[in-house]
Amino acid sequence: MRPETAVLDIQGQFRVYTECYRADAAEKTIVMVNGSLATTASFAQTVRNLYPQFNVVLYDQPYAGKSKPHNRHETPLTREMEGQILLELIDHFNAEYVMSFSWGGAPTLVALAQRPKRIEKAVISSFSPVINEAMLDYLLRGVKHLGEHNRYEIGQLINSTIGKYLPSLFKRFNYRHVSSLDLHEYDQMHYHVSQVLEIDPQNYLTAARNINVPVLFMNGSLDEYTSAADAPRFAEHVQHSHFITIQGAGHFLDMENKAACRDSKNAVQAFLTPQPSASRAARYAYEPIQGNHAFAF
Template sequence: MRPEIAVLDIQGQYRVYTEFYRADAAEKTIILVNGSLATTASFAQTVRNLHPQFNVVLYDQPYAGKSKPHNIHQRSLTKEEEGQILLELIDHFAAEHIMSFSWGGACALLALAHKPRRVERAVISSFSPIVNGPMRDYLERGAHHLGRCNRHEVGHLVNDTIGKHLPSLFKRFNYRHVSSLADHEYKQMHFHISEVLEHNLGNALFAASEINVPVLFMNGEWDEYTTADDSRLFAPHVKDCTFTTIQATGHFLDMEHKAACRDTRQALQDFLKPTKREQRVRYHHIQGHHALAF
């Protein structure tokens, strides 16, 4: 399964590395939005869950991964600018679906608020509209270590908090990745954290009220940072929303163990390929059966 690779020019301002996993029999295309400090590699398992039922698009933000060498990193990007990049990619790949992970949810919601005409459905995973106590503690400690470019502490912080339920192999990968990032990437994440702590994700709720397509909010039962209960605060704001809790798993969902991977895949398939009867149901609650980003 080898992707088609391209570095795209976005509005003459950014160069964005993309991977397009084409499937001849697929009728729809889905674009995946990374969490902060993550790259296309973070979605390896998710690609296996979605392909070949869908064409799958991955990309790196201009400051990260394989986009990094193609850009000049003079300033940090806002979530609104990341949302505009996502809108350009939706048009380029004619994507009908969006799926985001973790802080990529803010970017995805801001893009969806523009009502892109091609998009039919969206999945927002491991995200909630508030900064609860555990998340605030995590972000404040993260801001402290990022501001000092303390790579060792940043790497351990990720694994000790949102990554606590990951297998040891993935924790080692996470640590190597997060502790080896460039200074501008740490500055970018510090900028995002400062925005979140100052505004408490109010922009995400405002954006959600403008969304006009069905949205699935998917969270892990053990995730104390973006909890399933907190995600349900989107219900009064998103006109057509569904919620699912993946049992016995934390923030990283399908990466944590086989049952979580199976149940995440099933939840995605049920939502993205609904039966005709399911398409008529609104505000339907789904409960999961069982049980790399920053």
């Protein structure tokens, strides 16, 4: 399973590294949106879950991964800029679906609020409309370590909080990756966190009311940072919201254990390509909750 790779010019402003996994039988294409400090490698398991049923597109933000060498890193990207990059990629790859993880939910919701014509459905995973007590503590500690470029503390913080349920091997890879980033990547994340701490949530949620496609919000039952209990508050803002809780999973969902991987795969595929058979739906150990949308980490 080898992807087609390319570095795309985005309006003469950014150059973005992309990977496209094309399947002969696939009729639909889905674009994946990373969380902060992550790269295309973060979606390795998710690609296996979605391919070959869908064509799958991955990309690195201009400041990260294989996009880094092709861009200047003079100022941080706003979520609006990241949303515009996503819109350009949706058009380029003729994508019908988009799926985000963690902070990637912010630019995804910004992009969806522009009502891209091709998009039919979206999945927003590990994202919350509120900053709860656990998240606030994580963000405050994070913004301190990021501002100091303290590699050790940043790696330790992520693995002991949102990454606490990752297998030990994944934690080692995660720490190695996070603690070896370029300084501009820490500055970008510092900007993201500062934005979250300073933003007026109502402004963000109001913009999300423009979204006119079904959105599945997927959260882990053990995730205390982007909590499944808080996620349904998106329903106050997004007209066609659906919610699902992956039992026994924390923030990183399909990376944490086999059951969470299986249930995440089933939930996404059932939402994007629903089956009429009630007997098949009955085999799932979780139920989607109808509702509506919107905020970010």
